Amino acid sequence: MTTELPRWSASSYSGGGGExxxxxxxxxxxxxxxxxxxxxxxxxxxxxxxxxxxxxxINGVKTSAAIG
Structure with missing residues (x-):
């Protein structure tokens, strides 16, 4: 059993605005x-x-972005 804690990260596209x-x-x-x-x-x-x-x-988002 592991006790590893989540290492949270946001997309580099988020711009660091907290939203x-x-x-x-x-x-x-x-x-x-x-x-x-x-x-x-x-x-x-x-x-x-x-x-x-x-x-x-994630694949769905990428596909949608490529189409739109």
């Missing part, structure tokens, strides 16, 4: 999950999703 989401991809190997939280409320709840679902979400 974005943060992800902790460092937990994928140990848990197979990606926690996501609101950067404006770092002590609030985090949504944890399977890494495969997160990857599908």
């Amino acid at each position: 974005c989401v943060e992800v902790a991809t460092n937990l994928v190997a140990a848990h197979g999950t990606v926690p996501v939280r609101d950067s404006k409320n770092p002590s609030g709840p985090a949504l944890t999703m399977p890494a495969t679902a997160f990857a599908a979400f």
Whole structure:
């Protein structure tokens, strides 16, 4: 069992304005999950999703951005 804590990061595209989401991809190997939280409320709840679902979400966003 691992006691590794999430290492939160935001996209470099967020501009550091605090109006974005943060992800902790460092937990994928140990848990197979990606926690996501609101950067404006770092002590609030985090949504944890399977890494495969997160990857599908990111691919969908990239595809949508390339089309639009």
